[in-house]
Amino acid sequence: MPDSAVVEIRQAGRVNPAAPKRSTRLVRPTVKAMEIGRQESRSPTDVVKRTTKRVRRASSTEASLEPAENVGSDETARSQGVEALLLQVLEELKSQNGKQEDLIKELQTQLRELKEHFNHETKETRDELYHTKEALKQGPGTAGDHLEVPCHDLNTIESATVLRRHGTNATNEPAKQYEKESPKVTAGTIRSALQKEIRTTEDNASWRCRAVTVDPKNPNRIKIACRDESEHQMVKQAMETTRLAAGVRVLRDELYPIKVDNVRRTAVLDDGGEVLAGAAETFGQENEAKVAKIAWLSRRDVPKAYGSMVVYLSKGADARRLLAEGFFHAGGESGYTGVFERRPRPEQCYNCQEIGHKAFQCKGKQRCARCAKEGHRHENCHEEIMKCVPCGGPHESFSRHCPKPYPTQKE
Template identity: 45%
Template sequence: MVDADVDAMVGGADYPATPKRRVGGPTMKVRDAARQLEETEKEPKRTTRQSARATPIDNDAERANAAKRAVDSSNDGRAMLRQALEMLGEYSEKFHSLHEVIKVQQDTIQELSQKLDDNNREMNNKMEQMRTQMGAELLHLREQLEAITTHVSESPQLSYAEVARSAPSSEPSNIRTLSTGNTTPSNFTDTFYCTIDTSRIADGQDDQVTAGAIRTMAETEIRAEQGFSNWRCRAVIKDPKKPNRIRIACRDENEHNMVKQVVGAKLPHGARLLRDELYPVKVDHVNRIAVLDEMGDIRAGAIEAFSKENDVQVAKIAWLSKRDTPKAYGSMAVYVTKGSDAKRLLSEGFFYAGGESGYTGSFERRPRPEQCYNYQQVGHKAFQCEKSRICGKCAKEGHHHSACNETVYKCVLCDGPHESFSRNCKKLYPSDHE
């Protein structure tokens, strides 16, 4: 048909006629395209069938995967829980260690705080002692100045003519030799003291018997019991020569009695209130009969008689001369209760004893060695000695030297011709024989 159309279009060309052929079939490409179209139409049906077959298999796989994921998740949870517990244990150990460190630090801080408090308390006590000591020294200086001023004002001033008329070797009548002993002018004041001895205090109570503690106790008790809300101690002094003694200075005799009554009742066990301070005055050329009786002891009523004769309060009398020597006159020490009375007796120069007058002077205490008058040795006292008695005069056993009738003396210590308690003994008083 195509060939016919071509011939018609060409017209009458003299070409040879084309032989007639049979109609051809579809080409290979057409067949392939048709086959692909058919397969395309069949593919949805096949996919549907395959999907229908694959759905149960996929569901089983998903369930298996879900179960596996659940198991894995459970294992992961256990692992995480185990890890969390391990971390919690580590944190607990660290917290316990930190707690121990904090506890040790707190103990250290508490110990250091206690040491700081103790140091502060000790420093306060030392400051109080220094303040008290300085106050006592100032009071001592004031008393010395007052005594010097009084002595200068009472001493008559010599004129040039009187000094010129006096012999070159003689001393003016108003000059007295002052002793370096215990009767110094500073001791001759009417300051009243309450003396407390702390030498027998028990261990652990030392903080109760310091100068500051005693002052606080005295002020607190007197304010509470006596009703003096603003009362204060005049001074509290620690004896420099005897550190175990503390002295409370009082303003007058009434205050002195009040302090003795209150403080004496409140002292801790072992502390004791000593007797009032006495002021010794030495009296020479005293009639022996007026002082001693036939047995060589202080005559009864002598203290009252001497107090009345001299208008003073005599507390004690001590005979200084040898009692076994029959001398008509000797020396004695008179202890008065007021420093002003002792000063007056020294300034007057005389002391009445049995109607006669003796000469007054400063009393110097001589330190004596610690000697046993039972065994006559040094280093202990008679009440501590357990050995047999030896006479201090003849050095024989069996009797006391007060009952010895021997006329030849012998020293037990050095074998010298003197008593065992004599100052002639070179072993007993070596400084006197240097």
């Protein structure tokens, strides 16, 4: 049926004048009727196409909703990643905080060690000043010649020289030396008096002194070389009985130090860190040697089970024997022996902190050993930043880490 079709109704026959007249306007179909007409006029193919189109529109609508869901999941993953990153940063901050606390504890430990070291050095300095004062009281203004009687074995001259070079000072006297009071006492005078005394007392007319030498650094010190231990004792007794001049005296025997490693701490030190009473005699009996004294070399404030010590022997033969054997018995165990290398402490002034002179010789201003400033001592110093006077480094002036007085040591 065409869209513009017009339905016209006519009544055949006679016209009834009494009947009402109908309107002659055109009657148009409604929208619904037009839609029904279109559907009836469509082919099956058009219906399939329209259905497919609707399905596609629905699928596209569903597809358009999927990105919104993906966006939500991406935001969740991003928030989780940020949270994990914050947790990692928090863990790193905790780790850095722990390291800083460990560093603070280590610095506090080093500070305590420096204080203990300074107290020890101060005590040694006071003892040295006390002994110097006592020496001046015994011989006011003058002092006589020093006579030293070392013992050397002719068969092991090289070993004896090494032991003597690394040994202790056989005088144990103040460093300050005095001029000779009597110029008549010479090496020749001592040789003649010694040979006369021994030839008379020992009834040996052919005995001759091996050697008499003068110390080039200290002309007041004269040394007599001996052939063996027995001759050493004989010469010492003879010189003690021979009166050469006023002030001439025989120094104590030279000691021969050896280093012993891997020694049990409790066999040498007590709970307070001091050397046990009678330890030297006990070690002497264990090793069949005459031990004069012992000293602990390792740090006493560190409670390690084993450490090192130095043993001072009265006889060079015992020292050479223990070095050759390689072991030293201490408390039932054995440590390893080695040559002891003495590291003399350099001259340092405790007034101006400079190197090369002592405090009693100092003419400079007082300077702090902690901050290097003038006018106060380190005991009263409250500065946090340390400064060394000799080298300008960030440590105290008397520190063993200073490269100027200790150039061979590393920090």
